[in-house]
Amino acid sequence: MLRATVKSLLARKLRLVLTALAIVLGVGFTAGTFVLTDTALKSFDDLFGQVYANTDVVVQAHQAFNPTEGGGGGGGGGQELNPIPERLLPSVRAVPGVRFAEGSVQSFAQIVDPATGKTIQSGGAPTIGSSWSPDLSPFTLEPGGAPPVGPHEVVIDAGTAGDHHLTVGQQVRVVTPAASDEYTISGFVRFGSSNSLLGASFAIFDLPTAQRLFQREGTFDFIYVQGDGSSTPEQLAARIAGVLPHGFDAITGTSAASQQQDQVNQGLGFLRTGLLVFGFVALFVGAFIIFNTFNIVVTQRSRELALFRALGAMRRQVMTSVLVEAAVVGLVASVIGVLVGIVLAIGLKALVAAVGLKLPPTALVIAPRTVLVSLVLGTTITVAAAVSPARRASRVAPIEALRESTAPSSSIRRRVIVGTLVTVVGVGSLAVGLFGGVSNAGYLVGLGAALTFVGVAMLSPLIARPIASTLGRPFRGRIAGKLGGENANRNPRRTASTAAALMIGLGLVTFVAVFAASLKSSVTAVLDRTLRSDLMLTASQFSPFSPQLARGLSSSPDFSAVSPLRQGAEAKVGSSTTFPVGIDPATITEVASIEMDAGSITGLSEPNTVAVSRTEADGKHLAVGGTLRMQFARTGSRRLTVVGIFEPNALLNDYAVSLGTYDANVAQQLDSTVFLKYATGVDQATARANLEALVARDYPSVEVNDQAQTKATYVKQVDQFFAIVYVLLILSVLISAFGIVNTLGLSIYERIRELGLLRAVGMSRRQVKRMIRVEAVIIAVLGALLGLVVGILFGWAMQRALSSVGIDRLAIPFAQLVFMLIVAALIGLLAAIWPARRAAKLNVLEAISYE
């Protein structure tokens, strides 16, 4: 029996390759994700090791919690730390066993490219400003350069210098929290073996200059200590801690590195999970294709299987033979998948670098876990998908060997019952995940979505026939089209399950399209409702900018209201993370209309107060006059009095505090947005032109936008984000296209006599191709239609679930969905190319005499 299995495998090499392809791609993407994130982690590990190589102990302010560094891009360098008074440095230096101790400050510093006049920022990578440490520098000066000395010199990282063709001695503008000025480049630095720290740009000044530019006069962010070797770093840290006042910690360089590593781990963890989701979707689609292929093959091999049974093979042997075939296919495909994944990781690394995250040239990390998980996952999914076909194969009765008939398939009634049940459970867990307020909602939603897809796939043969007939109608005029339509119709199960694979990919595309459209529509509507300002100042890439801009403008006669908004620092309420917004209660109501449910926003002018969104207030049972505890990384837990409850809007997240309260608790005192209102009687065009000239000169990273531009920018950002999601979903759509190729290929093999007859009675090759193409297009469009329905349903559910956070409009992007249908039809055409060519090439004589 085993020998027969292996023989049948080898006899159908092509089918093997096509089936395996689905798994290869899914496993490849999964393995690639692991390799990429492992490699990134290793790179960071090495980097932090190098950065802290000379440092035994780090002194820093105590943090209430370790904020997630992160994904969110931003100006960088803004550590949520209390400043260390300069006077602590001598006492640290006096601790026995200390060789060097140096203060250091860090903040953001944007370098302006002299060639373009724009701030340099590659993708979302941070723009870091730092002080120069003569003795403990993690940087290595490149030959020909000198450390920065005095208020007019800067050192820049070699990566940025190389990318933008900067030279030593050149003048370059650097924007820092306190100033926007020209500096002379005195040298370039590298980081160990790498000339760039993950794509970040570095501007390094001498300590006094850095303190002034970063607004840290008289203070440090860190004190770096190197021991004289007489004690271990742990002992040294303990000794230094002894001389520090309350609120400051001394930690070893190693644990400082691992703290930063933890932050990176979290960020990469999100990236990994995000990418893995797409890998799993691809594998899920692959499972459909495996299921489908094995089903068709069992049908085609019915007679052969029956013969085995007639010759005395046990049911179980038949079942095993099919499962062994699946296991071999799955294993081989997974092995190839892992190899593909490694290649893919190289590609992904280049892609990530293009977005700005330049990983140092570390060798790819291929962890045993990567290989193991990929192999197990790929093989298990293949075998699991083959279980039902294998059971069907085992039910072939020996008598079938003598009959012209095929393997039995489960009864329609059972299918309807099971299909309905699975769909209901799927939709149910989706609903609980979205609306139930349970923990681990993500898993429930994922499971619910998967089950819904499976359930709909099970039910789809019921509607496949009428839909396929309708779809086939336009082609009926000509015989090739008519036959193609009939072929799509002749085995609704096969057509439906082939279409179902495409349904998943296109369903998710539809879901994303509906969700993105709803998001854009809701947010622009909210902006329309909320924004009353004439102009908004925002920084590109969400990086915050110096409050001096707003300060300067508030005295300008051109504007009647200048209202800055700060955001970006992480805080905790209970166990949940939130990003409170700092506003100016005196001016905010002039530039934004904020609907209050209770209390007032102006109440925020009292210290230690907070306004809360209605959703959050409902969830946490907060009322005006009550108090809540908010934990800041820098200052720890703070008791805040609730002075107002507002309707959710686009500006204020869940919690709004005054700029005073914000600055008292958050280290990074930079504006993220400034709202402006023209003074009455001012020539607005001139006012804007003057403003733009000022901004272009001193704040090159800041953009001036009116309301329409703000909306357009927002829409563009959403589109850019979802464009990435679409690209990742293409993988599953591609796999399902292979599914169509596979089904058509197998069907042709099955209808070989018929094709021979058609060719014998005079059907031309072109007509044969047309017939196959029509069948493919019908399958693809059927899949797209199912995907549309399920996707719109998902999109609607998601929108409902998020309506409380402001996504209160359902928008269905019809044009986009029609476009998707057209693309689906094209996918069908593409998928038909190879089967059509094969069918057209058939030798007529061999086909009609085929047994």
Add this chain to the structure above:
Amino acid sequence: MSSTITKVAARTESLRKVYGEGDASVEALRGVTLEFAAAGFTAIMGPSGSGKSTLLHCLAGLDTPTEGHVFIGDVDITTLSERLLTQLRRDKIGFVFQAYNLIPTLTAGENITLPLDIAGRDVDRAWFDEVVDTTGLRDRLSHKPTELSGGQQQRVAGARALVSRPEIVFADEPTGNLDSRSSDELLTFLRGAVTDHGQTIVMVTHDARAASYADRAVFLGDGQVVDEMQAPTAERILDRLKSLEV
């Protein structure tokens, strides 16, 4: 029709067909020269492996001969391109095979008009009706092949072969899978097409009774024409076959 009696619908000229190469090669036809008069019904007979199917396939342009020529009307089909050959099959030739003659997704009626639909030609309704009436399948036209008996299926195939008024119809053991009653129905139908409508038919058969419906029987043996008989009867054919097999 008397003026066309002498016209030749198809002919072969020293046709040779060799399968395979070297030691393993089989010479299935060794120089066959034959003429098929228009409006004639020819039966081709001979022992198994004598080359009957090969001859028919070469005649119908389904297979290319190794040497020699095949003419359908005045056209030497051995020189035609694949595309022209396909068109020739579509427009000038009708087929009835032993089995699997029908497209399962099409109804009986649609199967009959298939060659016309493929060619994109209009169906001549009067002729269609006449063909259908002689098959006696008028009330079965909307049935799918699986709903027809074997004999009915073969008659549908016969009707399909006739409906495009081809110059010649080839049938390879069309009664091979039928019982004697169904065979008679099909053969009567084919005979009628020749007698009443001047159709040319070439039929390969093993069955002496089937061959007795023909105007002429050609006997093949080992890839060569070994005998011919005009207006054959079943007994004479059986006698002749016995002598061939010895």
